[in-house]
Amino acid sequence: MDKFVVRGGNPLLGTIKISGAKNSALPCMAAAILTADEVILENIPQVRDIETERKLLESMGAEVELGYGRAQHRTSIKCAILSDPVAKYEIVKTMRASSLVLGPLLARTGIARVAMPGGCAIGGRPIDLHIKALEQMGAVVTYDHGYLEAKTDRLKGTHIVFDKITVTGTEDILMAATLAEGETILENCAREPEVTDLAALLIAMGAKIEGAGTSTIKVQGVSSLHGARYRINPDRIEAGTFLIAGAITGGDLIVDCCDPSHLGSIIGKLEQAGVRLDVGTDNIRVRSEGGGTLKAVDISTEEYPGFPTDMQAQYMALATQAEGMSIVTENIFENRFMHVNELIRMGANITVSGRTATVRGRTPLQSAAVMCSDLRASAALVLAALVADGESILDRVYHMDRGYERMEEKLRGVGAQIRRMGDVFGKK
Incomplete structure (x- = not known):
């Protein structure tokens, strides 16, 4: 050790x-789930959490290349086929940000199975705010043997007010809303630069988002997103x-x-x-x-x-x-x-x-x-x-x-x- x-x-x-910001890179990597096209992210830090995110995406069927040598600090992600839309416990337990795949998986495939995150050394980071918002958008969420499973034909835009400010909750539901039917209004949102960073990538992928960086974000859902190249803050x-x-x-x-x-x-x-x-x-x-x-x-x-x-x-x-x-x-x-x-x-x-x-x-x-x-x-x-x-x-x-x-x-x-x-x- x-x-x-x-x-x-x-x-x-x-x-x-x-x-580059780890806490921007992780949700931006998860955002690649929303499209079958290639997403290229630059200024990616070489830290363990990024490697964990790579393993998570690859376990679901994505093609992920982390750059080394001259392509250092760059990753390309292609989620053409998501053959196994499951965030497995062996991976989720090592990184709390793994729950960020819930929203994009559900929006893209109509189903997501994510291991429930356990406790954390610095305190609880409950996922209940994510679940409550997705249920408001029409998802049916069940629990089975330590996993939560969410299903939907297509998420519906709605008006969501977070009970408390949550960075990962804001990011997760923002991603889900990009492919939802109709308009989603999110209130009491986190205003962190990492949220703004994610929104900028999503906009580059074709999402329609207003208000990122403020407490109220409006998202007009689209039928599909495309690939993009983006540099992390x-x-x-x-x-x-x-x-x-x-x-x-x-x-x-x-x-x-x-x-x-x-x-x-x-x-x-x-x-x-x-x-x-x-x-x-x-x-x-x-x-x-x-x-x-x-x-x-x-x-x-x-x-x-x-x-x-x-x-x-x-x-x-x-x-x-x-x-x-x-x-x-x-x-x-x-x-x-x-x-x-x-x-x-x-x-x-x-x-x-x-x-x-x-x-x-x-x-x-x-x-x-x-x-x-x-x-x-x-x-x-x-x-x-x-x-x-x-x-x-x-x-x-x-x-x-x-x-x-x-x-x-x-x-x-x-x-x-x-x-x-x-x-x-x-x-x-």
């Missing part, structure tokens, strides 16, 4: 290029993670090939904390002002455009190095403080009460052997290790490989002392 070995103390200096969470890496190490780092317009809440909190940021059109420079002291700032996670839950753990690592007391409130997932005990092992002063963590900085961190519990917790522990005294060992970094493309190589390129022990992901 792979581990990271990180020796702290080096400021990060140089340029890091941001990869840069990963705003990876960009935010590296902005904090530059800030926490007191470095001078350019985070390149990003979209600053997607990072407003993160930029705002970093500037409140005293971090100097020079924002360009597709890059952000983060630098220490003569070794200036970071200031404590409270954060509260919210749906976009609020502060993202996927950046909460990383910001908590930064808060351990800020002067004063920071209050971190987690409003999205009920169990997303599993990184706290590992940070405490490294010397952090953090107490948790319910959904609120109190971080008292400025605390010197010490090296330790720590355990990664989920994707973003892994990133937080890397950030802490970059400023800890001595050499830290991070176990179970396979979580990191799910969503960060070769993080250790990117960090090493800007001066971090970090190496991987074990089999390198992606090695052929």
Whole structure:
């Protein structure tokens, strides 16, 4: 099992290029189910979740080619024949985004059989909002031996109001609505850039969509969609993670090939904390002002455009190095403080009460052997290790490989002392 070995103390200096957004790429790959034509996606990150999505699509009969060499970061998907429209448990259990095939499978083939997702380390991500919306569109949904099966002659456009904001629910039903009969109006939609990214691909495939990126989306169903070529947006969470890496190490780092317009809440909190940021059109420079002291700032996670839950753990690592007391409130997932005990092992002063963590900085961190519990917790522990005294060992970094493309190589390129022990992901 792979581990990271990180020796702290080096400021990060140089340029890091941001990869494509995993959370955009996954629904966009699922959208290829909606057409028999070829869909080509560019700027695809080379992470484990993408490989899992490839296996899922191929298990249903799709032809999927993930680019390597000169065609790196590109995938072509052709779902000419979907011989087995089933999302099998062996695959679904490893990636919650697998449920995104439910809507497009049902819209395209009239039947979908998807393994019910189980629990998640950071909290439940119920699929009931997807099911309720599809039933409103005329689907008949049954449950059998851990699978849900949905059937329809053709989905019907209708007026759907989500009980709560759901990113995957918005994406799943948006895809389903593109081939539904008549108009579908979706209210209380997620506004994340990943939803907008998916809508842009669907429009390129011939869908009629208005309002993506707002709380109300209107979809006029069409009889069929066609192939398209589309470039995935840069990963705003990876960009935010590296902005904090530059800030926490007191470095001078350019985070390149990003979209600053997607990072407003993160930029705002970093500037409140005293971090100097020079924002360009597709890059952000983060630098220490003569070794200036970071200031404590409270954060509260919210749906976009609020502060993202996927950046909460990383910001908590930064808060351990800020002067004063920071209050971190987690409003999205009920169990997303599993990184706290590992940070405490490294010397952090953090107490948790319910959904609120109190971080008292400025605390010197010490090296330790720590355990990664989920994707973003892994990133937080890397950030802490970059400023800890001595050499830290991070176990179970396979979580990191799910969503960060070769993080250790990117960090090493800007001066971090970090190496991987074990089999390198992606090695052929």
